[in-house]
Amino acid sequence: MTYAEIKGIVFDLDGTLYVCDRFAAEIQAAAYGYIAALKQVSSAEAGLIMAATRLRLTEESGTVQTISAVCTALGGNVPDLHRFFEQTLQPESYLVRDERVVRLLVRLAEKFSLAIYTNNNRVLTTRILKCLGLDGLVADIFTINDTWRGKPDEEMVHRVLGEIGLSPDEALFVGDRYDVDLRLPEQLGCPVYLSQNLGQLLRLEELLIPIPGQSPTFVGSSSA
Ligand SMILES: [Mg+2]
Numbered sequence: 001m002t003y004a005e006i007k008g009i010v011f012d013l014d015g016t017l018y019v020c021d022r023f024a025a026e027i028q029a030a031a032y033g034y035i036a037a038l039k040q041v042s043s044a045e046a047g048l049i050m051a052a053t054r055l056r057l058t059e060e061s062g063t064v065q066t067i068s069a070v071c072t073a074l075g076g077n078v079p080d081l082h083r084f085f086e087q088t089l090q091p092e093s094y095l096v097r098d099e100r101v102v103r104l105l106v107r108l109a110e111k112f113s114l115a116i117y118t119n120n121n122r123v124l125t126t127r128i129l130k131c132l133g134l135d136g137l138v139a140d141i142f143t144i145n146d147t148w149r150g151k152p153d154e155e156m157v158h159r160v161l162g163e164i165g166l167s168p169d170e171a172l173f174v175g176d177r178y179d180v181d182l183r184l185p186e187q188l189g190c191p192v193y194l195s196q197n198l199g200q201l202l203r204l205e206e207l208l209i210p211i212p213g214q215s216p217t218f219v220g221s222s223s224a
Pocket residue numbers: 012013014015016175176177
């Protein structure tokens with residue numbers, strides 16, 4: 001895998017283009033609320049049921065489980081969960097524009113086609129990007145609304161690559177959860193980069209846009 005082949009970047013959204021523990025906790029709490037209503041239990045009980053289910057599914061599958069997968073296993077459905085998210089979550093209360101991230105995406109957009117592929121829904125993705133000042137910078141946005149199936153999903157990775165018009169070795173996948181965002185693209189031949197904090201995200205610029213006269217340092221794959 002060489003840096004020179006990369007023509008586009010496919011970013012995860014939550015936990016990748018921003019990191020906000022308080023908003024992540026709000027998303028978790030909203031999921032508890034959805035399961036609480038579904039199962040006619042308290043939110044605290046829903047939290048315990050979801051934690052146990054997540055653990056069981058993780059043990060059975062050997063990989064980390066998403067909120068969508070846990071809710072589905074408990075008899076919920078993903079469209080309803082996301083309708084609930086849209087009604088209850090307020091990203092505007094938590095997320096703020098960070099000029100360093102805006103500048104990063106502006107710089108990257110000069111050289112690469114940028115896409116987002118997220119397990120979040122289209123309405124919240126739009127609102128989150130607006131909060132972050134990133135609306136209009138990303139050409140292609142793929143959300144859970146496209147199939148109502150969450151990542152990891154092989155068919156959807158092929159669809160993302162097809163729609164952005166890149167072969168696997170030309171599309172760098174960037175995400176904060178290796179099992180969810182990166183393992184499958186990597187297996188399909190895409191370079192991947194694990195980004196779990198602002199420093200790692202900002203480092204993409206020096207990795208992908210080398211200083212003239214210096215060779216790029218990107219080696220093509222992050223470790224799990
Ligand atoms: Mg994420």
